[in-house]
Amino acid sequence: MRDEDEIREQYEFLEEQLESEEMTHAGVKEMFTYYKRALGWVLEEEHI
Template identity: 75%
Template structure:
């Protein structure tokens, strides 16, 4: 299981990526990969 700090770090990373001027098609795909990972960690914490 992931700890809250790890999830918060992932969230901050995603937030920075979305605010970046370099966000392009590939950047968006990578961002969603990180988002899905963070969401999975959160759901794992809630249901286990």
């Protein structure tokens, strides 16, 4: 299980990356992968 701090850290990382001026198609695709993983952690927590 992930704790709240880990999820918050992942969210802040995503936020920084999305604000970057250098977002490319590959970068955006990678960010969605991270986003889906973080969202999965949240949903996993809610089901337990």
